[in-house]
Amino acid sequence: MRVLHACSELYPLLKTGGLADVLGALPAAQIAAGADVRLLMPGFPALMQGIGETSLVTEQETFAGKITLRYGTYNGVGIYLIDAPHLYDRPGSPYHDGAQHEYADNYKRFALLGWVACELACAIDPYWQPEIVHAHDWHAGLAGAYLAARGYPARSVFTVHNLAYQGQFSARHLHELQLPSHFMQPDGLEFYGQISYLKAGLYYADMITAVSPTYAKEITHAEYGFGMENLLEQRQYHGKLTGILNGVDYQIWNPLTDPLLPENYHPRKMAGKAACKAALQYQQALTVTPDAPLFGVVSRLSSQKGLDLLLGSLPKLLELGGQLVLLGSGDAHLQDAYLEMAKQYPKQIAVHIGYDEALAHNIIGAADVILVPSRFEPCGLTQLYGLKYGTLPLVRYTGGLADTVIDCSLENLADKLSTGFIFRDSQVNELNDAIRRVFALWAEPVKWRRVQRQAMAMDFSWDIAAAKYLTMYQHLS
Known part of the structure; x- marks a missing residue:
């Protein structure tokens, strides 16, 4: 053929x-x-x-x-x-x-x-x-x-x-x-x-x-x-x-072999992920702590990608004790708004305008959660990378995001199927609720680790x- x-x-x-x-x-x-x-x-x-x-x-x-x-x-x-x-x-x-x-x-x-x-x-x-x-x-x-x-x-x-x-x-x-x-x-x-x-x-x-x-x-x-x-x-x-x-090209996106990570890891040995997180927090001048869930964004900054929704939800994420590292470029007003938030909360938010392949790998390797709150998303690759790296995706139910992420509902948690967090409507309050559920699971480390292992076992080769x-x-x- x-x-x-x-x-x-x-x-x-x-x-x-x-x-x-x-x-x-x-x-x-x-x-x-x-x-x-x-x-x-x-x-x-x-x-x-x-x-x-x-x-x-x-x-x-x-x-x-x-x-x-x-x-x-x-x-x-x-x-x-x-x-x-x-x-x-x-x-x-x-x-x-x-x-x-x-x-x-x-x-x-x-x-x-x-x-x-x-x-x-x-x-x-x-x-x-x-x-x-x-x-x-x-x-x-x-x-x-x-x-x-x-x-x-x-x-x-x-x-x-x-x-x-x-x-x-x-x-x-x-x-x-x-x-x-x-x-x-x-x-x-x-x-x-x-x-x-x-x-x-x-x-x-x-x-x-x-x-x-x-x-x-x-x-x-x-x-x-x-x-x-x-x-x-x-x-x-x-x-x-x-x-x-x-x-996903797992020859490029694999935490076990990724040469861009400061330390490699795999589902049975996750210490390397903790090391990646600490290194990124230090590099980005955030508070270095394993206790705060680190959220990552690698995205075009646009309303299609839901980055205006995330901007509206940042106060809730910060109030609950989270951190954010964002890499991307796009609409000027969103770029300016995220830079201003990083200036106000330098120990909790780091923003890089542009694209850097090494930093993208480090964010996905280090973060606890990868945010993809898109209004529409034909397939999405970032959430697939997140799954492989044990970086739980938080996504809106649309397009390829709906086909690849299994929500941490009570039923899915009980059946050991969950791989991430899903919200339905493109509303700030809906995203806020999903962020609250992230913190609820984060408070139960044994369950969090199990969901990580389930996510990393998914195969999208x-x-x-x-x-x-x-x-x-x-x-x-």
Whole structure:
């Protein structure tokens, strides 16, 4: 089975979110399961430099100018790179400039990704043609449209990592992008008079996957559908929408082997976790004590992630004696508010604006609780890392959070099933109640340790997800 993943990010070379983590692990797991898998990516500087030596596949004149298609390998996975410096050789983010303004030619830069994916299915590389083109998020959404325009030379899969980002551009670009004019209609890629790359992926794919079973159900409803709910409900009715939970790369996220932790640990020997906690408290100038539960946040600071709710619940967390270490960036007013709280309570709150991979590992390794109070969460990876590290997730019941965390209810505690804490509604008082339940369990160390062991025993390895994707590919082909 020859599979091509069309995508824009790859951990650890280029990452702005969880998409990179998925593409850094899923292809390798599929290869290990026996598939012939390659990636197609824009030639962003971080990728060109990180992948290193490549060979020439072909040179093409395209609607986006002259391009060179190159081929190399990274960590055992073959990768096609679209070498087009006039489109991709720009510093910083792949999507916007330093002032956070989206590049004006994004419509062309990412249409090209879909176009080349289709051309690979049409034998632009005479030595390898995919049977399945698997496109990820709006950046590769036009792959399905180009495949449809060419009579589907390969089967098409589209994965929604986050429906909120839709890639909408002016309809005037349709002719320039060499797409049929009749595609510009509601039964096509048109969305309120614009071209939607996301909708193209949803409409033209042979199969749509969401990154968790619950999120696949949620996006068929208006609350989570961002205007696509009717199309998604229709596709679900015809059996063309499913949810496959993301996995975790346990070679990177494992407290027993994590080189970024000051001390390693495992479920039967948790002293290392206590050492990690003390080290982080000291480094962050918090009161060094094993008695205060340490809450961690590694997140984009936005209302989608529920970080405004947490801000409202911080007084309760502090009143009960908790500590907080936060790492992330996002909305300016939230950044400022958390920095102000850290200034007021320097022995209980530490805030770092930005992202630091080593600090992320240390927070998840050291904290007692990882907070993920999202209003919606397609899958979520942070809570999965928390489970492996015995850092109990406190999450809202939505998307992948609902699929991966088992609440510390009295029944679940009695049945020895609990792995974390869940609240239902996006309300400060609901989050406050969940925080109180954290402190109630914290006061019973024997029960806390048992829940930790149950959490650390959960298995969300990529092998499971890879097998489900391969079964789906086989049904399509």
